[in-house]
Amino acid sequence: MRLWYQSMTRPDAWPAYSAALRRLLSTAADPGTEFAVHGITRRGGIGDQYRSLEFIETIEVLENATRAEAEGFDAVLLGNIADPGLRQAREMLNIPVLGLCETALLTACQMGASIGLVVANDKHHGRVMENVALAGLTSRVVAVERMTVDRLVDLDTAFAEGPVRDRILGQFQEAAAACVARGAEVVIPAAGVAMVLVAEAGVHDAGRGTPVLNAAVALLKAGETAVKLNWLMGGRFTSRRGAYAQPPADQIAELRRAYGPIFPGIQEPGT
Template sequence: MKIFYQSYVDHENGATYWEHLRENLDAAKSPGTTVEIHGITPFDSYAHPLVEFRCAREMIANAIKAEREGYDAVLVGHFQDAGLYEARSVVDIPVISLGEATMLWCCQMGQRLGIVTINRRFIPWFHQQIGKYGLRERVTGVHAMHFEPGQILGAYGDAAKAQEVKALFDAQAEPLVAQGIDVVIPGGGIPMVLFSQFHNHTVGDAPVINGIPIALKMAEMAVSLKQLNGQSVSRTGDFVKAPPEVIEEFLTHPKGL
């Protein structure tokens, strides 16, 4: 099984993050599974929808290329899931995303979920995302720290900074837990991997979830089920397959004017 992992951080700016991400993936993957990490340049360094859409376009193009190069699945390692539905509408291999996979799995761990993201500008995006997945009654709170995506990268390899970020995260999670949240989700792959060093991380009695192994296991399961029953996503509604000429136009059209 060969999985294309799409990070929204490039190796040049996030080498230490990639190292820890690789450790997470290697620990979670099944025997015989290969996971290859690919980044986006320039990386997702500023919390804004415009950046999300720019990265989404590259991710969608990479999903098409991954299918043509023989990958069995694409794993979008970016919690905001920008471009997810569009990617599923252009390829026949599974496209699994960190945000959706984590939220759906956590629905089995508790009744009410909360997210702590890294920047307030992501909060509206998360509420739209939660609504798109039909989880407004399950994901009932979103709080934020005050970082740009790239700033947390400085905590990798620095134990003191990692503890500082954890303390800021926990401070935002505590009122959510006090309001009845059962499970706390870090809103991004960067904080998830950073917090993975804290074994059994909890706030109160609410577990803090690392979604990286969850998303990888879901990707492996999606590939196995497709091999077993031949089924992929529905081709009605959101995931109607784009015709070949439209896909080619998307790949070849200039990115800018």
């Protein structure tokens, strides 16, 4: 199977993270699983904690999701804690689309009864909690603690030994311990770069038997499972009733005249 892993980082601004992510996914992928990591290349890719900048970048995410299906990928994995474009991509594509935040939350629910989140900064807090609410899991999140990484690209520096790495890992461990003290049974590093950094540093326990979830790997493994289910279900993994319903075929020609080449999996009548 082939998985498209979509990051919201600009590769030239995050070289250490990009390399670490590929190492991590290579170790975790099943035999026969191929993955391709794609970042943001046109505009942005360094400050998606701001809603307006996330919105700008999401256009490229959705275009890449369409490209992934056209190129024969079996699933799209959105590797950003905001799950940018998740619901829109699910509506558009005929292959499974999974998001980092949603997958992390659902996986954590299988690991423990209560969840603690460690966000990168104050700006991330509200955005992540919106996703928690969308997943219907507000009651399961008992603690949210903050690091102080206001300039997100500082996280890339932390992949090399030195004071930046020590400071950021120290902040995470302190925040994770605070989550445990408030009753969390599982801790999620709630930033895609941070979870890879923490995993590479070998931090898998927040104390008192509380696991630290490596959600980037959880996303990859969930993607593999979703693809297999999609195959077994005859391509019916994503519901087409309600939230992810697609336009009827007899309207698609009119919509394409107005919007361009949308919903590539829908065939126009008579074609």
